[in-house]
Structure formats: C-alpha cells, structure tokens
Amino acid sequence: MNELTSKLSPIADMDCSFRSYLNSKKAHEAAHMKGNGIPDYAYGMDYELRKKLDSIPGLYKVARSITSTIVHQQMQIMNQQAVCATPTSFPDVYEIGCECARRLGIAVPNIFIVNDQTLNAYTYACDDVEPFIVLHSGLYERMTPGELKSIIGHECGHIQNYHGSYETIATLIAQEGLSALGGLSAFFLSVFTTGVQLALNSWSRAAEVTCDRAGLICADNLEDALSAEAKLMYGGAFGDHKIDYASIEEQLELQMSNATKYYEALYSHPTSARRIMAIREFYECQTFYDWRPDMRKADSILRSHKECDERCKKFINLTEEGTRSKRGKENE
Template sequence: MDISKTLLVGLKADHFRHPLDLKATQALKQLPGLDILVRNLVSPIAEQFFYLENIASSVLVSDRQLPHLHKLLQEACRILDLESPQLYIRQHPVPNAYTFAMRGKQPFIVIHTALIELLTPSEIQAVIAHELGHLKCDHSVYLTLANLIALAASQLPMGAVLVQNFQSQILEWVRCAEFTCDRAALLVTQDAKVVASLLMKLSGGSPSLAPQLNLEAFLEQARSYDAISNSQIGEMLKQVRTSEMTHPVPVLRAREIDQWASSRDYQQLLHRGSIQYNSEANPKGGWRNW
C-alpha cells in the first residue's frame, strides 16, 4: 500500500452497521433459543471441522507465506481495530471469498485463487475487509444458521417446505449484513471507487476483461437499476429476483457504498480516527499521531 490511511481506534460495529442489518438482526433476536443453540451446539463442531479442512486443503498466509497478502490483512485489521484471523488461499476456479465469523479459537477467511487473479491489491484488501466486517459485527450465529437451513432445504425432501418461511427471513438478514460488510471494506480502503470496482468485476469481470471495464458506466448502470422501482411491476420483479439470493445484486451494493461514501456518518468516522497508518513510509507498519 502506498497511501496514508486513518486508523479507526475504538471502532464499534454499530458505528458502521447498515440500518437494514440492524433491523433484520433485531427481528431475528425475537426468535428464542437460536443464539444459544448455534453458539453452544453447532459452532464448536463446525469451527473444528473447517479448521481441519483449511489446514489440509489451503495455503495459510503469514509473514513467510504470501507476505504481500499478509500485509494487506494486518493493515485492514489495524484500521478496523480488530484482532487478526487466519487467512487461507484455496485453489478454486470460481471467484469467491468467505469467513467462518465466529468469535472462537479459529476464526478464518478463505479467498479463492480465481478471485485473487481478478483483482488489484487494493481490491483484494477490500475483499479481506468485507470478510473482517462479518467478524467485527459478530455475524456468526445467523451466518451459520443460514448455511444449515440451505443444507436442509437442499438435502431433505420436506426441508424446503418446512423451512421456507424461516429461510426467507434468514436470507433477508444475510443480504442486509452484506451491506454492512461493504461499509467495512470502504472503511479500510477509504476509497469508494475501489469497492465499486470490486463489485463491478464480480458482476462481469475476468482477468482479460478487468482492465477494460468502465467504473463510471457501471455506476450509471446502478442508477438505471434504481429507476426500475418507479413502476409497481418493476419493483415486484426486483423483489422476486432477489428473494432467494444470499447477496444483494452487485449494482445495488455499488450504489449503496457510493452513497455512504458521501454521507456525514462516513466522514465523521474517518475524522474521529486519531492515528494515521502509512505503510510506504514504514514498511514494517508505522504508527504516528494524526
């Protein structure tokens, strides 16, 4: 990294949590027993399973293994005021990244090699920061539950019927949580164009096409997507299109992050940071007064 960035000392999840995430989380908290069930029964087993899977089938990033990626992780954690999880790189042809966002012994992030090949270093850091957002906001319980429900719906003949209504509520929460984690990506990169460019490449990028993509045209495309809601039929079609998705459509996410970057809330978060980090001035990770 070659620019100075503000470290968000004392940053709390609710400082940047998206209002839709907050509302959806409060709705799920009204369902008794979910938190205890997932934390105490499901998560410890899943955590150990994924740890063994990652160690066996992926490359663990460190200061001795892919140190440039390790540096991106460490800087992102410093900015978000978060302890560093493990970061794994996995050979996979589908561009993707994910985290097991549980506050346990082995929190981790996994990034597929196809995604690494598609992005610039700044965009890779945006991906890391997005996944750190899940950890920062303790999204673990409902992310785990969403995965279990999806598995039940796909594997059991009656599963889809039994969990359909509950699945819709969980998926709504997951989509809202993604907006929050995009904000975490912006807080780390401190450049809305980096996050929007990442989303654009996830929509229609490839290693050969990525350098040719036009970000301004993509943002105009996002505004066209908004315009569909001007008609009742258009809004209905959008809701049907997204109701079973785990992520909001990329153009909507780009529009959201572009707007939040211009908001007073975002600017105040940057201004309240009391320390600036300059990795070019001190490659070992320098700290100095703002």
C-alpha cells in the same frame, strides 16, 4: 524476525503485535463502538433484523451449535488443502489482513487462499471460535491489491460485527440447501419454517451492507470498493475495462421495477448493483469520514448516519419500486 526475513517481508516495519492490537482496539472502542457492542458504521437494519432473529425461540442456540461444528471442520480442511497467508507466504495478503484489522481495531485474522477459480471470499466465524477468512485463488488473481483490501475489509467486518452464526446458516441455506448441512444439523434446522429462512436471508442482506461499509473504510479509495463489487458481476475478465456506474444504476432501475426482484428474497446477499449504490451512499455519510478523515475533500457530502441508512434502505429493500428519486436528481 531475522535480518534476511526482515528484508524479504513487506510488513517488517508493521507492528502486528498483540500489544498493538489491544491499544488499537481500545482506541476504536472509545471512538466508534456503540453501547450494544456494534460499531457505529453498521447499517441500522442489520441490528434491527438481528434482534428479531434473536427473539425466535431456539434459533440462535441451534445456529451457534451448527456453526461451531462447521467452523472447526472447515479450519481442518483449510489446513489440509489451502495456504495460510503469513509474512512469507502470500505476504501481500497477510499485509492487507494486518492493515484491515488495524483500521477496524480487531485481531489479525487468519486468511487462507484456496484453489478455486470462482470469484468468492467468505468468513467462517462463530461467537466462541477463532474466525478465519477464505479467499478463492480466482478472486486473488482477478482483483487488484486495492480491490483485495476492500474485500478483506468486508470480511473483517463480518468478524467485527459477530455475524458468524446466522451468516453461516443463511449462506448454506441460500446456496446449497439443507442437505449441505448433513445429518443431525439438517434435521435441527428443518424444524424452522420457510418464514424463518426468509427472515435469515433478509437479515443477511442487511448484514452485507454493514460489511461493504467496513470494506470501504479499509479501502484506499471509493473506486476500488466499487470496482471490486463490479467484478463480482462480470467475472473480472482480464484486460482493461471501464465501468459506467450510471448504466449499472439503470440496470438496477429495471431490476427494481420487475416482479422477478421478489426472487431475491431467496438470496443471502443483495445483488451487486444494489450493493454498489449502497456503498456510494456510505461514501456520502459523516460516519465514513469519522473513520477516514484522510479521505475527506472540500466538496465531500456529509449526510447523517440516519439519513444514509434511510437512503440505503431504498436500494436494499425488495419492496421499493425504483432508484431514480434517490441519487438521480440531486446528483445530476
């Protein structure tokens, strides 16, 4: 890096070298990785449901084959139509990508900013292809730098947890239908039953909880992680806004006591209200503070990982009747 670039780049003093990545990866593996290669912050249902998907004959093979084709195609499309964040193009996004990767102990991912006004970010990843993250310009415009950190951290969580193959298929089925896959891919996937598609969605919703935890680990504070999620509900309209999370919890109570909640079985993501509650639960978990001891306060609640997962299940499972008994009384 020459002197001029060094002055212009906000990450001039940041070590994004491969050696630094390897050192960081080793340290994280020793401290935070379980024997099964899953990081310790992962939501238990994510791993349990993924094992069930793995046991469905042929599913993983087909998912990986379809996804690796899609990832290659999308990478070419992004190269044509989007801007890749570098130390000198969208350096703020590049810097956040470096920070999140270092925090989680993964390689720095490519991040593309694409012209699309909808608030969305996603990851293209397959177990044997280099992953990359896509940010819509609308999301970049409406999120604060702190909120972007939580969102990019979430996407890095998908990479770290090897969600690529199943996640891509679940998202395509849920959002665009089999026709989006086209030709042979659609044919292969159509042999799987509706039951398998619902199982993919169910796992995907659990995987999102895992990645919201990665987002919180990468964020500067709880508020950024919650407000990023809330903006996905109201669109992040410009101007000052106040979000009352107690009233969002009331909305969730209504949502959970109504039979229309079963429609969510068709969704690949939990609703934002559910995700907000699950993020708040992780903020009261010992595992979070193992990653972020700097955020621990004298009055921080430190529940075990197991208890945290049990409490999250009550917000995430569609069969639960209501939320009042979970956070309500003890936190009032």
